[in-house]
Amino acid sequence: MKTYFSALFLCFVLFSSIAKAADKPLIYKINLKKEIGSTTWLYVQNGLREATELDADGILIHMNTYGGAVVFADSIRTALLNSQIPVYVFIDNNAASAGALIAVACDSIYMRKGATIGAASVVNESGEKMPDKYQSYMRATIRATAEAHGKDTIMHGKERIVTWRRDPIIAEAFVDEYVQIPGIVDSTHILTFTVDDAIKYGYCEGIAETPDEIITKLLHYPQYTMKEYRATAFDEVKGFLTNPALQVIFIMLIIGGIYFELQTPGMGFPSIIAVAAAVLYFTPLYIDGLAEHWEIAVFIIGLILIVLEIFVIPGFGIAGVSGIVMMIGSLSLALINNVEFDFSGVSGNAAGSAVFEVFAGLVLSVIAITWLSSRIGAKGFFQKLALEATQQVSDGYISVSQEPAGLIGKTGITKTVLRPSGTILVDGELYDAVSELGFIDKGVSVLIVKYETGQVYVEIEYIKN
Numbered sequence: 001m002k003t004y005f006s007a008l009f010l011c012f013v014l015f016s017s018i019a020k021a022a023d024k025p026l027i028y029k030i031n032l033k034k035e036i037g038s039t040t041w042l043y044v045q046n047g048l049r050e051a052t053e054l055d056a057d058g059i060l061i062h063m064n065t066y067g068g069a070v071v072f073a074d075s076i077r078t079a080l081l082n083s084q085i086p087v088y089v090f091i092d093n094n095a096a097s098a099g100a101l102i103a104v105a106c107d108s109i110y111m112r113k114g115a116t117i118g119a120a121s122v123v124n125e126s127g128e129k130m131p132d133k134y135q136s137y138m139r140a141t142i143r144a145t146a147e148a149h150g151k152d153t154i155m156h157g158k159e160r161i162v163t164w165r166r167d168p169i170i171a172e173a174f175v176d177e178y179v180q181i182p183g184i185v186d187s188t189h190i191l192t193f194t195v196d197d198a199i200k201y202g203y204c205e206g207i208a209e210t211p212d213e214i215i216t217k218l219l220h221y222p223q224y225t226m227k228e229y230r231a232t233a234f235d236e237v238k239g240f241l242t243n244p245a246l247q248v249i250f251i252m253l254i255i256g257g258i259y260f261e262l263q264t265p266g267m268g269f270p271s272i273i274a275v276a277a278a279v280l281y282f283t284p285l286y287i288d289g290l291a292e293h294w295e296i297a298v299f300i301i302g303l304i305l306i307v308l309e310i311f312v313i314p315g316f317g318i319a320g321v322s323g324i325v326m327m328i329g330s331l332s333l334a335l336i337n338n339v340e341f342d343f344s345g346v347s348g349n350a351a352g353s354a355v356f357e358v359f360a361g362l363v364l365s366v367i368a369i370t371w372l373s374s375r376i377g378a379k380g381f382f383q384k385l386a387l388e389a390t391q392q393v394s395d396g397y398i399s400v401s402q403e404p405a406g407l408i409g410k411t412g413i414t415k416t417v418l419r420p421s422g423t424i425l426v427d428g429e430l431y432d433a434v435s436e437l438g439f440i441d442k443g444v445s446v447l448i449v450k451y452e453t454g455q456v457y458v459e460i461e462y463i464k465n
Contacts, residue, residue, distance in 0.1 A: 024221075024223045024224050024225045025057035025058065025221050025224050025225070026054060026055070026056045026057050026058075026224070026225045026226075026227060027056065027057065027058050027059075027060055027215055027221070027224055027225070027226050027227070028047065028050070028051035028054065028056040028058070028059050028060070028085075028226075028227050028228075028229070029059075029060045029061075029062055029211060029226055029227070029228040029229065030043055030044060030047035030048075030059065030060070030061050030062070030228075030229045031043070031062045031228070031229070032044075032061055032062065032063045032064075032065055032099070032102070033062065033063070033064045033065065033092070034065065035065065035066070035067070035068040036065055036067060036068025036069060036072055036073050036076070036098040036099060036102070037068050037069050037072050037239070037243060038069075038072060038239045038240070038242045038243040038244070039231075039235070039236060039239025039240065040065075040068070040072065040076070040239075041072040041075050041076055041239070042235055042238060042239040042242070043229060043231060043235070043239075044076045044079055044080075045079065046229060046235070047059070047229040048079055048080075048083060048085075050227075050229065051085055051227075052084070052085065054227060056085055056227070057085070057086075057221075058085060058086045058087075058088060058219070059083065059085050059086070059087045059088070060087075060088050060089070060090060060211055060214070060215070061080075061087065061088070061089040061090070061102070061103075061106060062090050062092060062211060063089055063090065063091050063092060063094075063095055063099055063102070063103060064091070064092040064093045064094055065094060065095065065096070065098070065099040066094055066096045066097065066099065067096050067097025067098040067099055067100075067120075068097070068098045068099075069098065069244075070098060070101075070122055070134075070137075070138060070141075071244070071353065072098070073097075073098030073099075073101045073102055074101070074141060076102050076105075077101050077102050077104070077105035077141075077145055078105075080102065080105040080106055081105050081145065081148050086107045086108075087105075087106045087107050087108075088106060088107060088108045088109075088110065088214065088219070089102070089103045089106040089108070089109050089110065090110050090111075090112070090208065090211055090214055091103060091109065091110070091111040091112065091115045091116075091117060092112055092115065093112065093114070093115050093116075094115065094116060095115070095116070095117040095118075096116070096117075096118065096119045096120070096192075097119060097120050097121070097122075097123070098120070099117075100117050100118050100119070100120040100142070100174050101120055101138075101141065101142050101145060103117055104142060104145045104146055104166060104171055104203070105145050105148075107149075108205045108206075109198070109203060109204045109205055110204065110205060110206050110207070110208050110214045110218060111195045111198060111204050111206075111207060111208075112195075112207070112208065112209055113195055113207060113209070114195070115194075115195055116192050116193065116194055116195075117174075117192070117193050117198055117203060117204075118174045118190070118191050118192030118193050119174065119190050119191075119192045120138060120142060120174040120175045120190075121135060121138070121175055121176070121177075121190055122134040122135055122137075122138050122175075135175060135176055138175045139172045139175045139176055142171045142172065142174060142175055143168040143169075143171050143172050144168075145171065146164065146166040146167065146168040146170070146171035147164070147166075147168050149164075149165040149166050150164075150165055151163060151164050151165060152164075152165050164202075165202060166202055166203060167201065167202060169181060170184065170191065170201055170202075170203065173185050173190070173191035174190065174191050174192075175190070176190070177189055177190045179191075184197075184201065195207055205218070206218045211226075237284075238284045238287065241280055241283075241284045242284050242285070244353075244357055247281060247335070247357055247361070248357055248360045248361045248364060249277075249361070249364075250277045250278075250280055250281040250361070251277075251281065251331055251357070251358060251360075251361025251362065251364075251365065252361045252362075252364040252365040252368055253273055253274065253276075253277035253365075254274050254277045254278050254281065254331075254361075254365075255361065255362060255365035255369075256270075256273075256274075256365045256368050256369055256372075257270045257271060257272075257273040257274025257275075257277065258270075258271075258274050258303065258306070259365075259369055260369075260372075261274060262306075262307070262310055278299070281331070281334075282296055282299075282334060285334045285335065286334075291333075291334035295330050295333045295334050296330070296334075298326050298329065298330040298333075299326070299327055299330035299331065299334075301323075301326055302322070302323040302324065302325070302326030302327035302329075302330060303323065303327060304323070305319045305320065305322055305323030305326065306319075306320055306323035306324065306327070308323075309323060328358060328362070331358045331361075332354045332355050332357075332358045333354075335353070335354035335357060335358075336351060336354050404431060404451050404454075404456050405451040407426055407431070407448045407451065407456060408448055408449065408450060408451055409447075409448065410426055410427070410447075410448050411426075411445055411446065411447050411448070411461050412424040412425055412426035412427075412431075412433075412445070412446055412448065412458070413425050413443060413444070413445060413446070414433075414440055414441070414442050414443060414444050414446055415430060415442065416442055417439070417440070417441055417442050418433065418434070418435040418439065418440040418446075418458070419435075419439060420434050420435035420436075420438055420439065420440075421433065421434045421435070422435075422440075424446060424456070424458060426448070431456050432455070432456065433446070433448075433455075433456040433457070433458045434455055434456070434457050434458070435457075435458060435459070436449060436457050436458065436459050437459055437460065440458075440460060444460060445460070445461040446458040446459060446460055446461055447459050447460070447461040
């Protein structure tokens with residue numbers, strides 16, 4: 001009996017522990033501690049997918065970034081706004097530029113002492129501010145992101161006050177120095193908040209030094225389980241290969257490689273470049289589910305049609321045009337997240353971005369082809385890629401021997417019948433010769449009158465009396 005109760009007690013403790021563990025909320029953490037780009041966008045995509053599969057109770061973005069590409073920041077902020085799981089962000093030190101846009105998209109913002117958020121103007125690779133049309137787009141995007149969090153109703157005595165949870169005008173001031181907010185920023189500076197300012201004006205929900213402090217003290221989860229997204233080496237490579245700038249270069253190499261291969265006999269270096277670029281372009285898109293079998297098949301069929309048009313079908317007509325259209329269409333469609341032939345879920349921005357990338361690659365390929373065509377055979381590295389030297393007569397280069405030219409004026413004997421060509425004997429040497437006046441019989445004395453195009457010309461020698 002004692003053994004029975006002991007076993008029953010152990011089962012109770014075990015099931016209690018399991019139930020207690022099951023009651024712990026799951027927090028899924030995604031690190032954004034590098035430049036915002038294709039790789040960080042991949043982190044967020046995979047992290048959100050895994051968090052949803054695990055039915056996480058919250059997602060914590062651990063951020064420390066100076067910004068990055070706006071196009072990827074926009075994709076990340078859209079994904080976070082559409083997340084069914086609450087998203088929190090911990091600004092470890094910096095949330096600048098694209099990082100500020102992502103932070104504003106999160107449901108709650110927490111910051112470490114000394115951290116900053118803001119300075120979201122669009123700049124180029126050199127850090128110079130882009131023209132106003134780019135700033136206008138960023139202003140509208142970050143304002144819409146702030147507005148997406150809606151408004152709060154605050155009771156001040158008997159007065160009901162409705163205010164934005166995140167003031168959209170403040171969000172605009174992160175981007176545009178001409179936005180003036182009395183008491184916050186004048187019209188000469190782009191707004192950047194410290195922790196105290198962010199809390200005061202609704203852009204920070206609390207101060208914390210660690211993610212654990214956020215979860216236990218600010219989210220009030222004394223017991224919790226944390227799962228962190230771990231990027232693999234494949235993620236890093238895939239993120240690198242799906243960078244739009246690199247994809248444009250791949251397109252340029254594909255088109256350029258095909259062009260130069262068609263200009264030379266056999267299969268050589270240009271075809272290797274084109275095939276390698278095509279593999280690097282389509283492989284990560286195929287693995288990611290963007291490029292489908294039929295899209296890759298369309299690309300191959302288009303290439304075959306172009307080859308047939310050049311080498312088999314005379315002129316340039318339907319096959320060539322169809323091949324070009326199919327290749328461009330395939331490269332564009334591979335960038336769009338369609339399901340087979342269903343494009344209902346594809347946004348206009350995504351389609352426009354895909355077409356822009358492909359045409360940018362085409363333009364660069366035309367420029368590169370024109371430049372390389374003028375450089376091949378010239379000085380430097382390109383000198384070895386083609387034979388440009390010419391063999392001039394003035395340099396001593398001749399196509400045939402000029403020795404028979406010295407025979408002009410000499411006489412010889414026909415060794416064969418000239419009909420009108422045959423063989424003659426001159427100074428004990430045999431030469432091929434052509435009669436200037438038609439048939440000449442064998443054994444007749446002839447006079448060599450000229451030497452042209454490697455051929456000796458003769459006439460019958462008439463002896464003067």
